[in-house]
Amino acid sequence: MSKINVKKDQIWLEKFDCFSITGKDSKRFLNGITTGNIVNLNNNVLQTCWLSPNGILKSLLEINCLENKLDVIVFVGNTSEIRKYFNEIIFPSDDVLLSDTFSINRLQHVDDINSWRVTQPIFFHNKDKEYAFYNNNPNLMNTNDLQSWKINQAIPSLDSEINGKNNPLELGLADLVDFNKGCYLGQETMSKIRNVSSLKQEIRVWTAKDRVINIESDSKKIYNNQNKEKTVGYITSIYKSDSLTTKGLALIKRKYLDKENSFFSDKFGQISIDKSVGSTFL
Template structure:
């Protein structure tokens, strides 16, 4: 039986450490996952605005004596500044200066990016080079396409000051039973009344006539542009395909339906294994 070739995602991310006896309690109050009672060594979570809008996608490494916060998508300086501002004088919490960390994770096309446990190297030393050279790493272009297919949100694209984590298919990164956290009231209300206005989707152009000089990122029900049904947030272009991510109004979410973009012509929308909209 022939071995199936495995592929890996390697990328550098900003990271900072949080130490002190109140570190877990502190992070638990400002992120969406349960930091206090999690059995996971790597916790994926969200940082929200008070109104429940996604500001950053974060991974937390539990090293027992300290927690390391990896910014998968977000603005590192903004996060550190905010965290420092809300540390009370009585809190035993200390943030380090940011540093870069190498994150490596196995990936496949049919499983969510949250399936596989990543490993980390702080330094590009001999051990890191030996490990890296044994892996089939995705090149930057293939990695970008894989992230599109996974619907992984990108800062200033899907994470744009408007979209909440439920709309972005990140509901599984939210603990609805843990109590208060930043943005909790709004997120609980949206979840309890099932009031999502839009959902993230992958789109793919099926038209050969493009108007790349157009700037209209809206998606429409037809070429007459009678009704706006959503907005393109990310674009991936290669010689063989053009696809990306878009936020689509829920009542126009029929799987496989054709929509229209002024830039890319007819497009088809599909779900992603990387979101909870399965």
């Protein structure tokens, strides 16, 4: 994904769960669990996925490679579930040790037209002097702006896009999957989807054109028109801003994306479907 000229600089500062992995087998251990190439990672930050054996996205992780340890930042996921699984597959012969969970501040300079994955984040603790400096910066995104920005970036959320059903390729995270490295959890399914082009749906940003919301409807289905002739996808995330604009993320069947459809939702009326800023579907 190539970087475009920055249009509007913003600061994304957020606290995440983190734990460290130490020992001479740390890189090999993590390389066999996640989709990224951890073995060749040197003093850098790598975004990667933790999948189920059948290729379903369970968690989005960032690996911060430091001199004598790997910090695993739980970007999106259930920290307890991740740690439980990691601990269960450490063999007695493995030189691998997991630390206790701690909180880490993650900071990244971002903008409205580039993917969140084109710039490297930095990490620090509350006691570090950088925290006070950046926490009072005028370009720091507030909670509402950050949530809206994440929608435009198609950053998945736990229990929404990461719901035990979707794979990372459907969610526009194909660049976080290394198809050339050795075996890892879920590799067979990822290779099959890629090789036979069997991707059936893609993540998209939707925006409601009507301000009237049908509060009685709980339907998340998206139809190809107001007559609801065909179900073409379903809503995964909803965000309602202070400006009365309602938008979110949805998974849409690929065969309907290139057609001139007037998409419709029972709950939100007519909606528009757009490509996200941050996924590989650009």
